[in-house]
Amino acid sequence: MLLAVVVGAGTGAGSVIFRWCVTTFTRLFSGHPDYAAAPGAGNPQVPWLGAYFVLLAPVIGGLLYGPLVNRFAKEARGHGVPEVMLAVAQRGGRISPKVAVVKTLASALTIGSGGSVGREGPIVQIGSALGSTVGRVTKMPEGRMKLLVACGAAGGIAATFNAPLAGVFFAMELVLGTFSAEAFGATVLSSVTASVMGRAAFGDRAFLNLPGFHVDHLAQYGLFALLGMVAAVVGVGFSRLLYLIEDACDWLWRGPEWLRPAVGGLVLGPVLLALPEMYGVGYPVLQKAAEGGYATGFLLLLLVGKMLATSLTIGAGGSGGVFAPSLFIGAMLGAAYGIGVHHLLPASGGAVGAYALVGMGAVFAGAARAPITAVVILFELTGEYSIILPLMLAIVLATAGSRLLTRDTVYTLKLRRRGIDLEKAAPGAPVGPQRVGAVMEPLPAPLAAAGTLAEAADLLPLSGHGALPVIDESGDYVGVATAQAVAEALTERPETAPTSIGQLAEPPGAVTADQSLVQAMPVLLSAAGTGVPVLDAECGKPIGWLSHQSVLRAVHRPVA
Structure with missing residues (x-):
């Protein structure tokens, strides 16, 4: 949480510098703080060119940022967000720290010299590079490194657009691709910190000032x-x-x-x-x-x-x-x-x-x-x-x-277009391309939905899984009952506590036998127990069990 605040503060400062660079370069190339507000006007610094200065501005800007990007950080070219998504999905959240500096200058020069692009991609990449750098300096594990990258992205959006909530959801929906209480808490701290710094620099007002609207007719x-x-x-x-x-x-x-x-x-x-x-x-x-x-x-x-x-x-x-x-x-x-x-x-x-x-x-x-x-x-x-x-x-x-x-x-x-599919395993990764059906374990004996909590308390410790599938009287799959859920239910007052196993069963995300491991891993990692049932893709009934151990065993044996 402390590092999330640090990343948010750094990203907030970075966004202030970035916006200052954009304004400065725009004034330098066009003579206006925002040339789109005075379209067709000449540059007062070169009045003899009139509006024709726009023919030269992109060329001069390109001569400045082209060598900069090509020499120091080729990943700073383009709109930036895909590179951050790739770093989180397949590179453990590792982003070179020099990207933040190169991206700041290159994007500010591009926009200032007339490039018709936006500020959100650069600031997301700048903040994410800062988050990755903080994670590496503090020797954070890979999961926390990715979260700090997302914190940088959230802080960048928040500070640049004065939109703290949007920064949080941008980071979770596009960068992390998942929602969790921990990710929400960390990105909120980073976003709020960066937003406070942005508001101190640019004021607390909506980014666009529009008249009020309302719907008059259904x-x-x-x-x-x-x-x-x-x-x-x-x-x-x-x-x-x-x-x-x-x-x-x-x-x-x-x-x-x-x-x-x-x-x-x-x-x-x-x-x-x-x-x-x-x-x-x-x-x-x-x-x-x-x-x-x-x-x-x-x-x-x-x-x-x-x-x-x-x-x-x-x-x-x-x-x-x-x-x-x-x-x-x-x-x-x-x-x-x-x-x-x-x-x-x-x-x-x-x-x-x-x-x-x-x-x-x-x-x-x-x-x-x-x-x-x-x-x-x-x-x-x-x-x-x-x-x-x-x-x-x-x-x-x-x-x-x-x-x-x-x-x-x-x-x-x-x-x-570069041959990278975020839904598939990273090229050369030892775990990911295998099919779930080839590495799953036999399905453990399921619990009956009508069974009592006492029966679940007797069977769960013997299973070795910490969770078991639950089926109803007709044999249909209901969900999974975890040892944690049963233990919590047994601590409640008898008159308010659940009376049957079926009341505790919750279905995790669906994992089917024909999926690849890389598709199943997010469900397995977010599961409350030590594994999840593997379902038949056609009938939806459990036919096997996928655990962390079975995933690791896939590395050491050939898989069809």
């Missing part, structure tokens, strides 16, 4: 649901375009990698000249769209432009996140959709800004498939609770639609 829920389904298609389309352009850049480029960002800047510059709203993160443009400040045609142009500009920035070797671009794209989609609805149904359409806000969360959910994070972060970024019900509806539908369209998210697709 029919609007149907309109929001349709927006969620459209957002799923747009979110998946953004992911595909991002990597399609990256593939094209890989195929076309034949020169040294350190020069690639500068040459890519020659292509990005004309896009920024035609659409200066694409310069940098673009939050002023996003807010204006949510306030109804653009026409439908221009909103759709901004949507397509953001997809293209972000893809070109990443494909050219830039460093920055895709979270903010997905919010931008969602706001443009939602605002255009809201204007259309308002024209078609003026009496029941509702405010355009409400659709923009819902679109932001839904497109992010469609791209990243992180519904809890999407709901929480939109609430914290805007401070707008009145729109929570349609927001939840659209986000859930966008997540479901995304899952139907593709198995990958905008984060996991980057890894799969």
